[in-house]
Amino acid sequence: MLHERKEDEAMVKKDDLPLPRHYPYAIIVVPTRELALQVTSWSRRLCRKTPIRTQLLLGSYTRWPFGTLTLPTSPDVILCTPQVLAGFTRGGGYKKKTPLFEQVQMLVVDEADMLLEGGYKKQMDSIFLEFRHSDKKAGTAGRRPTQYVFAAATIPDRGPVSIRKTIASLCPGANFLCTRSLHCQKKELNQEFLQIPADASFDDRVQLLFEKLQEIPSTEKVMIFCNTAQTAKHVLQVLEKILPPNAKPTLFSSDVEQADRARNLGLFAREKSKVLVCTDAASRGLDIEGVSSIIQFDFALDAVSHLHRVGRVARAGRCGRAINFYEAKSKPLVDAVRQAASDDTHGCLAGIFSRKRSFRKSIKKGENTSMALVVESASPEGG
Missing domain, CATH: 3.40.50.300 (P-loop containing nucleotide triphosphate hydrolases)
Structure with missing residues (x-):
């Protein structure tokens, strides 16, 4: 992200003209308002000595709010819930075509196991559909496809309903990284x-x-x-x-x-x-x-x-x-x-995550396998 900022600043100096950026470099999606507030606070603290700016979006919008007189340049990082971002998809009822999904270079899905199933699934499906269409155009336009990062403390593998398999389906070339403490109760x-x-x-x-x-x-x-x-x-x-x-x-x-x-x-x-x-x-x-x-x-x-x-x-x-x-x-x-x-x-509790079968059966059949903490450098499969 810092590299992209430097490229933009170099263009400004070269042409000696203002170069407003109307879309963020990255969007971080979290499930709740409270978590969005917390992540925004930490992002600002971590980026305090850098030129990277973070903006929190809550509620709903009828248009993308940047590139106006009051906000001439988009923040580098946007924090929001699925409800906000899905509002700019065709599945979310947004009628105007927006280049938002073509311009964003990174999408971070925090608490991925929660967002990829249940009540959030419909909104997230519409978001990924827009990114799929944008990434198809990336090759012909000469730009890199969007990078996707899925972060979670738990990524349960529950047989047919498996978040790991969902991520692998969205991003076939995904890299799975995990810490030793994943799915473990802390020794402290x-x-x-x-x-x-x-x-x-x-x-x-x-x-x-x-x-x-x-x-x-x-x-x-x-x-x-x-x-x-x-x-x-x-x-x-x-x-x-x-x-x-x-x-x-x-x-x-x-x-x-x-x-x-x-x-x-x-x-x-x-x-x-x-x-x-x-x-x-x-x-x-x-x-x-x-x-x-x-x-x-x-x-x-x-x-x-x-x-x-x-x-x-x-x-x-x-x-x-x-x-x-x-x-x-x-x-x-x-x-x-x-x-x-x-x-x-x-x-490690990975072997008892099953919720489809009875719990007693899940203990007998479960396996303590390593799961992914973060998935990065992968693009959703073309739809």
């Missing part, structure tokens, strides 16, 4: 597992939760994970009554309005709140300083979700604690997680 993570009796009531679970919170120093921050927004709301309502005022628990889930969600996360990050009651909406990518412990009020429904939840602590070499409540129905998954944590692989 101390885990405690507590089985909830079958006859335990919701109040009994909350009482146990309160007792565990009492064990954590009041100066430290805690994230409490629930499987549904409704459960998270109920837990918050009880904690507001029994916790001291300085704890001030806050809520983070998809049922919370966007403005309130941002405010609650901000209070937690600034230590105005010590307890964040949340769903998996807060498990992906968020790096909140000072979080020492997580509590799974409801145990994760699969190994991938478990990895992302416990990944909120024990970051950057620091120690962390995970307190896991579980019921009898979750015992096969819990047993596999505990077994993985105790073996020489430092907790």
Whole structure:
């Protein structure tokens, strides 16, 4: 990117004319608004001593917003969610032809396993379709095809529904790179597992939760994970009554309005709140300083979700604690997680990612294979 900037600056000096650039060199797509804000902040910090500029786009637009009097030159890097970028595709209803997808030189897909399936798949398909058409023209136009980078902490291989196979299909010449810690529980993570009796009531679970919170120093921050927004709301309502005022628990889930969600996360990050009651909406990518412990009020429904939840602590070499409540129905998954944590692989969970088959079958048939952390230098296959 710096090389491209230097080429543009050389052209400006040569012709002694302004050379506004209307499109970014790179676009980074992330699944959530909160993660987009975080990545933008880090991008600006990393590029502080370089000429590279980063711009965050949120909401929706009716036209590409750069090349105007107020923004005469596009930023070098754009951060956005799939909703924003898909709005400029034909599949997203954009009627005017835009050279955006021909001009962008790099597309980064963060949390790739989340964006390439589920609710994001339709938007991402329309985005990749536009890039396919643009890359077909690249050879005749004498320019390089777009470079694609897929980044994720988990890229599960689940048989027919495999993110690895999806990436290989999009980019047949892909290079797969991974770290040793991929799909592994961190050795700095101390885990405690507590089985909830079958006859335990919701109040009994909350009482146990309160007792565990009492064990954590009041100066430290805690994230409490629930499987549904409704459960998270109920837990918050009880904690507001029994916790001291300085704890001030806050809520983070998809049922919370966007403005309130941002405010609650901000209070937690600034230590105005010590307890964040949340769903998996807060498990992906968020790096909140000072979080020492997580509590799974409801145990994760699969190994991938478990990895992302416990990944909120024990970051950057620091120690962390995970307190896991579980019921009898979750015992096969819990047993596999505990077994993985105790073996020489430092907790590799790749062999228990399957969600199509029953969990007991996945343990017998799973394999601890290495997966990709980043895929780069590959173009989508022509459609």
